[in-house]
Amino acid sequence: MRPISNRLNYMRPILLGAMLALWLLPMTTMAQSSNNYGSAYSSFGLGERVGFTSSMTDAMGGTGTGLRSPLYVNMSNPAQWSDVSFVGFSASAEVRGTETTDASNATSRATGGGVNNLQLGIPISSQKVGLTLAFRPYSHVDYRAIEEGALVPDEGTTPVAYRHNFEGTGGLHQFTAGLGFRLSPGISVGASADVFFGTIEYLQRTEFPDNDEYRETRISRSTRLSGVTGTLGALITKDNVFGEGDGVHFGASLTLPAKLSGDFVETLGVSLDRDTLTTALDGNVTLPLIARFGLAYTGREHWTFATDVQYEPWSSFESDFAFGGYDPTSGVNSLKDRLRIGGGFQVIPAGRRRTAGYFARTAYRLGAYTERAFYAPFDANLNTYAITAGVSLPTVIPVARFDLGLEAGMRGTTDGMLVRDLFIRGTATINFGERWFIRRRLG
Amino acid sequence: MSPTVLRTCTALAFVGAFLFLAACQDPSGVGLGVIGEEGTDPNVSVVAVDMLELREQDDFTGGFARSLSPVQSRILVGAATDPLLGNASAFAYADFIPPDVIPEGYLDRNIISATLRLVRNYAYGDSTVTVPLQVYQMEEAWIPIGAPSDSSFAVGDLLVETMVTASDSVHTLSLPSSWVSTYNEILRSDSVATAIDGFQVRLPDGAVPGVVMGFDTAMSSLRVLTAQDTVDYPFFEVFTHVEREDAPPPPPNRFVLRGGVGETLSLAFSLEDFANLPIANATLRLTVDPQYLSEPGFGRSIPESLTLYGRTTDDNRLSIMNASFDEATNSFAFSSATLTAVIQETLVGDSIIESLELSVTASPASMSALPLIIGPEPAEGEADTRPRFALTIIPRPS
Numbered sequence: 001m002r003p004i005s006n007r008l009n010y011m012r013p014i015l016l017g018a019m020l021a022l023w024l025l026p027m028t029t030m031a032q033s034s035n036n037y038g039s040a041y042s043s044f045g046l047g048e049r050v051g052f053t054s055s056m057t058d059a060m061g062g063t064g065t066g067l068r069s070p071l072y073v074n075m076s077n078p079a080q081w082s083d084v085s086f087v088g089f090s091a092s093a094e095v096r097g098t099e100t101t102d103a104s105n106a107t108s109r110a111t112g113g114g115v116n117n118l119q120l121g122i123p124i125s126s127q128k129v130g131l132t133l134a135f136r137p138y139s140h141v142d143y144r145a146i147e148e149g150a151l152v153p154d155e156g157t158t159p160v161a162y163r164h165n166f167e168g169t170g171g172l173h174q175f176t177a178g179l180g181f182r183l184s185p186g187i188s189v190g191a192s193a194d195v196f197f198g199t200i201e202y203l204q205r206t207e208f209p210d211n212d213e214y215r216e217t218r219i220s221r222s223t224r225l226s227g228v229t230g231t232l233g234a235l236i237t238k239d240n241v242f243g244e245g246d247g248v249h250f251g252a253s254l255t256l257p258a259k260l261s262g263d264f265v266e267t268l269g270v271s272l273d274r275d276t277l278t279t280a281l282d283g284n285v286t287l288p289l290i291a292r293f294g295l296a297y298t299g300r301e302h303w304t305f306a307t308d309v310q311y312e313p314w315s316s317f318e319s320d321f322a323f324g325g326y327d328p329t330s331g332v333n334s335l336k337d338r339l340r341i342g343g344g345f346q347v348i349p350a351g352r353r354r355t356a357g358y359f360a361r362t363a364y365r366l367g368a369y370t371e372r373a374f375y376a377p378f379d380a381n382l383n384t385y386a387i388t389a390g391v392s393l394p395t396v397i398p399v400a401r402f403d404l405g406l407e408a409g410m411r412g413t414t415d416g417m418l419v420r421d422l423f424i425r426g427t428a429t430i431n432f433g434e435r436w437f438i439r440r441r442l443g
Numbered sequence: 444m445s446p447t448v449l450r451t452c453t454a455l456a457f458v459g460a461f462l463f464l465a466a467c468q469d470p471s472g473v474g475l476g477v478i479g480e481e482g483t484d485p486n487v488s489v490v491a492v493d494m495l496e497l498r499e500q501d502d503f504t505g506g507f508a509r510s511l512s513p514v515q516s517r518i519l520v521g522a523a524t525d526p527l528l529g530n531a532s533a534f535a536y537a538d539f540i541p542p543d544v545i546p547e548g549y550l551d552r553n554i555i556s557a558t559l560r561l562v563r564n565y566a567y568g569d570s571t572v573t574v575p576l577q578v579y580q581m582e583e584a585w586i587p588i589g590a591p592s593d594s595s596f597a598v599g600d601l602l603v604e605t606m607v608t609a610s611d612s613v614h615t616l617s618l619p620s621s622w623v624s625t626y627n628e629i630l631r632s633d634s635v636a637t638a639i640d641g642f643q644v645r646l647p648d649g650a651v652p653g654v655v656m657g658f659d660t661a662m663s664s665l666r667v668l669t670a671q672d673t674v675d676y677p678f679f680e681v682f683t684h685v686e687r688e689d690a691p692p693p694p695p696n697r698f699v700l701r702g703g704v705g706e707t708l709s710l711a712f713s714l715e716d717f718a719n720l721p722i723a724n725a726t727l728r729l730t731v732d733p734q735y736l737s738e739p740g741f742g743r744s745i746p747e748s749l750t751l752y753g754r755t756t757d758d759n760r761l762s763i764m765n766a767s768f769d770e771a772t773n774s775f776a777f778s779s780a781t782l783t784a785v786i787q788e789t790l791v792g793d794s795i796i797e798s799l800e801l802s803v804t805a806s807p808a809s810m811s812a813l814p815l816i817i818g819p820e821p822a823e824g825e826a827d828t829r830p831r832f833a834l835t836i837i838p839r840p841s
Binding site for chain 2: 039041107108143145146147149151153154155162168202204206208212213217266268275277278416417419
């Protein structure tokens with residue numbers, strides 16, 4: 001008979017899988033039953049930037065470039081991957097809700113979401129060299145707005161009502177593979193290769209809701225992009241600064257500008273039954289660099305603090321294709337440099353006491369950030385202010401946790417043609433680890 | 444901060460978030476200014492026909508009176524002299540089937556008489572005249588499906604010759620007692636559908652009474668009587684043989700398409716200016732001139748329905764849709780998602796349809812004619828009455 005402990009080992013993935021499904025299913029169901037739209041501002045550039053790096057850092061104001069954690073695979077700085085001591089897997093899903101208000105006080109609400117992030121961290125040499133693979137969104141386009149009118153037919157006097165739907169979908173995804181090295185107890189470095197790919201589609205869908213004789217038309221302009229870049233990172237730690245067992249960490253990472261190649265095509269129709277209206281155009285897009293700096297403090301048991309600054313010079317964005325707010329033909333360029341500053345903390349009431357109550361062993365996180373958007377329609381600088389929060393729930397497996405995150409904030413203004421978004425975002429993430437490649441010893 | 448406080452705050456935050464996320468609704472015009480997209484209103488462009496050509500195409504006037512496809516709801520009998528549309532004549536074939544329901548005990552009672560009841564619902568020509576009619580028994584089984592309108596089938600003995608008044612709504616043609624006694628038992632047996640092959644109804648040779656009558660195949664029947672019962676054997680397979688002599692050419696700016704004799708109208712439109720443009724609707728409009736057909740004492744009709752076909756690159760003919768005559772506007776309008784799809788595919792160069800063809804719909808059979816207005820080109824500001832497409836164009840985003 002197989003020992004009980006061995007059976008438990010086999011049961012773990014099943015239990016975790018079931019728990020993951022229980023968490024993710026309601027969220028994805030909600031996302032699918034919703035209209036799956038988001039902010040009108042996602043029409044700019046290559047879409048709304050997505051900054052999820054880990055469930056821990058996400059709930060702490062999107063910080064983490066200087067944060068160290070053996071459990072969480074943090075995508076903001078490859079130098080941190082040297083800390084990986086378990087084979088760790090992380091999967092995350094999210095639901096986003098946006099209420100948009102314009103100058104006339106008209107509002108619309110949209111909800112969207114889906115799978116957010118998949119990460120795998122593998123310790124090549126525990127706490128010395130770590131390999132990380134990750135798939136995550138870089139940006140998403142998910143806007144929709146409608147314009148209604150009435151058409152006067154050539155004969156007869158009864159107008160035919162129509163509705164233009166302007167919809168944006170798609171975005172860029174990012175596949176990352178990289179290594180982190182610990183050069184000394186206080187210094188780590190890392191590097192990764194980042195493959196970008198995705199399609200950004202602008203759709204004009206015109207429908208005639210009250211007349212069956214009129215067909216819905218779908219004119220789609222889609223740009224498919226792909227390319228590779230790299231990220232470098234460094235992390236410096238000073239231990240025992242304010243007391244035994246604590247640490248102050250400073251991290252920095254730089255994602256190099258990425259030159260993406262792509263093609264643009266205009267089609268008419270639906271799905272596979274599309275007719276190409278124009279010859280495909282080839283061209284290039286240059287993504288700006290991403291520079292991150294972070295400072296963090298990790299206490300011996302209860303507290304963790306972190307703050308981050310992220311900078312992306314979108315004013316240097318170049319593209320042969322037109323995107324929202326950028327048209328190389330007409331010279332329109334509403335893109336500006338993006339700056340994001342955030343901070344947050346985590347507290348675990350029980351510290352390292354494994355025998356404490358469940359909610360005392362839960363990690364509670366709170367944070368906030370502000371961001372100057374990378375777009376400035378009508379020359380207006382748009383800012384985002386948001387608070388973040390989250391909990392990390394312990395499981396029966398010490399190295400597995402369920403994390404729930406929440407973000408609520410405000411973006412933009414109702415001045416002129418602009419709109420103000422009130423948004424909220426919920427995430428559910430499972431993080432779990434297993435010790436692999438460990439030689440069992442007797443005695 | 445105690446775990447209890449943290450737990451309560453956490454629960455409240457997530458409940459609030461759930462309520463916010465659950466309250467989604469469709470976006471509206473909010474954000475249009477930010478998106479920067481601006482839809483141009485759909486507009487309608489009218490394209491007049493570029494070329495009209497009369498072609499020959501088999502007409503199929505046969506069908507089933509009920510239940511099966513193709514349906515043929517009318518048969519024609521008569522002859523008329525028509526200086527406008529050409530002389531025309533027709534004779535009809537009809538077979539019948541046992542009724543779905545029979546009176547109790549009917550199969551055990553003798554049939555004492557049988558009549559052909561022809562319910563008239565159409566007249567072409569002078570409907571006041573009397574018409575000599577003959578009824579022949581069919582000699583063998585015949586197949587009306589796929590037979591061109593100039594087909595004939597073998598007939599046997601003459602059963603009846605009588606005079607009817609064209610204006611009567613029902614013509615009753617009594618079959619001879621010899622026929623009744625011959626088929627008395629067969630009519631009440633299971634073999635009735637195969638043992639009797641129906642009738643031909645026609646004019647005597649050379650007769651030109653001046654009218655072609657049309658009979659409703661669903662209402663007409665073979666009626667048999669017993670001492671107690673009246674039982675109708677409904678028509679099933681029907682066919683009309685049609686002959687039309689050439690018509691004199693119509694006056695300028697008119698074009699005549701006649702039904703029943705294999706005439707089809709090929710239409711061509713110059714759509715090059717609309718290449719690759721998205722369209723939401725394509726409506727083909729045909730304006731007719733009813734006055735062209737009017738003549739005191741001589742009834743001519745406009746087709747109740749026209750069928751639009753697409754001629755494919757491999758020379759097949761696909762039915763696209765039918766359109767009915769609108770008396771209020773004296774026009775036919777073809778408008779459907781299918782037709783729009785055909786034209787859209789043409790505009791993007793992805794269509795298997797090479798040309799459009801128009802025919803008088805085969806059912807109900809008629810001697811109708813379509814007097815199309817094909818000109819002149821309208822002056823500025825005047826409505827176009829030529830065959831024309833109205834294309835509802837969705838301008839492409841700039």
